[in-house]
Amino acid sequence: MSSRAFVGGRWWRDGAAFSFLVENRRIVAHGVDPSFADEIVNLDGAFVMPGFIDCHMHVLPAGLQALQLDLSGASSREEVLRRVRERAADLAPTDWVLAVQYDANRFEDGIDVGADELDAASGGRKTILRHSSGHACVASRSALLEARVRADTEDPRGGTIVRNRSGEPTGLLLENAMEFVYRKAPDLPPDQWPDAIDAVSATLLSKGITCASDMMTGQRGLAAELAAYRNAQSKLRIRLFVQWNRMFGKHAEPDAQLPDDDRLRFLGVKLFADGAIGSGTAAIYGSYTSGGDGTLIYPPEELKRRVLAADEAGYRITIHSIGDRSTDLVLDAYEACADPSKHRLEHAMLLSDEQIQRIRRSSIRVTMQPEFLLAFGPAYMRRLGPERAANLKRIRSLLDAGIIVGLSSDNPIVPGDPWTGIRAAAMRPDGFNQAEAISLREAAILYTQGAAAANFEETEMGSLDPGQLADFQLYDSDPIEGDGRLIATFVGGEQAWPKSEE
Ligand SMILES: [Zn+2]
Incomplete structure (x- = not known):
């Protein structure tokens, strides 16, 4: 098995010279003589930091969102409609156009896109633009009709159907009224979930995250989600907390094979005890x-x-x-x-x-x-x-x-x-x-070592101690004291971001 010496780096916590040897995906030793290694990687003074561990997120749901049309930066109504038109051109007539990061506050006049304009841009495809706050959306007329949102539809509890002077819904739906259209919108089919996981994984790796925990595995079915995580190709390490209901009771899937390797590992069972402050729950x-x-x-x-x-x-x-x-x-x-x-x-x-x-x-x-x-x-x-x-x-x-x-x-x-x-x-x-x-330094430690410990994996990752998985990020200068910029992310001693050009 081949070994790789990383030399000429600096340790992120104090800027001291830092070199290390990786063998079989793990750190073998610090400050090692490179002549022992089969391959030498010169870090050119880059700051070496353990990979970030996001110990509470939602990997597949984030991935499904990542495959939606991204309207970040669309600063005019025309720009939004142009991007919807382009997306629609790649879709079958019965497909929905689902978009995220829409925000009319970026428009000069701040006026939202209308339902009928969306139908025109999407060629009649049912379309929903989710507001960047997550608390509102604009739906096309076709989506409103599918969801039976009409002039005579009452506002739901905790939600508002915004209407024009003649009482006709404009397309803008606030808070709980969003449910009308999202309930009708299709989920991506399971055979595309691995792509969704890979899409979000690529983004996470580009932020220096080398391990992410999925906190509600099984929402869409446990066996199906486990298959998707197994079939994903990304180097990102993924940890799973499975919904209690998929482990016990009448919705349990006792035959599901719970994974346990260093790329994909089942960590435990998740329960909810209450709601959120923003909704008063x-x-x-x-x-x-x-x-x-x-x-x-x-x-x-x-x-x-x-x-x-x-x-x-x-x-x-x-x-x-x-x-x-x-x-x-x-x-x-x-x-x-x-x-x-x-x-x-x-x-x-x-x-x-x-x-x-x-x-x-x-x-x-x-x-x-x-x-x-x-x-x-x-x-x-x-x-x-x-x-x-x-x-x-x-x-x-x-x-x-x-x-x-x-x-x-x-x-x-x-x-x-x-x-x-x-x-x-x-x-x-x-x-x-x-x-x-x-302090910034303490917070950075809690996002690496602390998060590894929260996953009960502090001996496996989070501090780059000898014996740990070689998951790290490289910064061009000090990321804490200075304005160091992330230049590469490594998982198991191999570069995972940016992807090499071969
Ligand atoms: Zn959560």
Whole structure:
């Protein structure tokens, strides 16, 4: 087996000279004499950093979105319609045109594209443009008709069908009204899912991400999704948390073969305990400014029953819990397990000091998504009031308590560039308590080593220690102190981005 010496690099944490030897996809040693190697790669002073690990995102869903028409940067109505026309030209007449990153705020007059204009541009194909905020869309007349959205259609609860003076829907659908058309829109067929996974993987590798966790595997069927992940060609490492319902109960797929190799690995079982703050559905103590205290997905006994079923079957568990009321119930359930330290908590956005101590005592690992503060900060302030919202995401307090924290994105909820999340953790946006900020360096460590630990793989990856997988990124200068730019991403000692030109 051949070995590769990487020489002439600099270690990202202190700029010191850094060379290392890779054999069989792993780091064998640091500072090694290159004459031992079959091949020598000169890093020319590049800063070497472990690959980012996005320990909470949604890989296939992000991929399915990646295959949609991307309207980023389309700054006029004409430009949007031109791109829709081009996309439509490649499609069969019955295909839908699905687009993302539409935003009329970029237009000079700020006026949205109309339903009938979309039909004209798409040749009558059903078309939906999703707004970049995710909270609105514009649908073509044909899509509205398919979804039976007409002048006499009532607005749904929590949603608005925008209408013109004569009461006719304009095409613009807000919040829950989007469901009318998205419910009718087709999902990509399973034989194209591997391409979707490869499309998003290429983007992740271009951001320095070498490992990504899919947090809801099985939503579209477990065996089908596992097949897609197996058939994907990308070098990106993928970790899977499978929905509880696909492992237990009447929708379970007990015959599905759970993967366990260093490219694709099943990590555990995922449960939801509550909703989100922006929609007023995270279960909190007290109440939202708009009233209500959120929604528990399961009554406490049922949550505990599900946790114990998975624990007794020998699986790791991770639970989505955003509100403090919900998090107490999750901790109750974990504390009933033989070894709570096997398990993990997602988001935990509202935490009391007492809850932080409970997490510490049980050695439960936690993931945080700091980019949420940028994307949804104003909504959090509105829903919780500024005082309560200021203390969301207590990363500093968790670290000071000695708790393992992994940073991640929740892509495609947010775009998910790790540096955006790292900066948000270090420079919390205005209105958020700066006492919970961490340094850029700490945040970068939580997106590598911390995220590896959140995946229970800290011996496998995240710090480039000898013995670990050789997953790393190269920067042209210091990425923390300076403005280093990513120049290459390596997985298992092989360049995964940019792809070589052969
Ligand atoms: Zn998620």
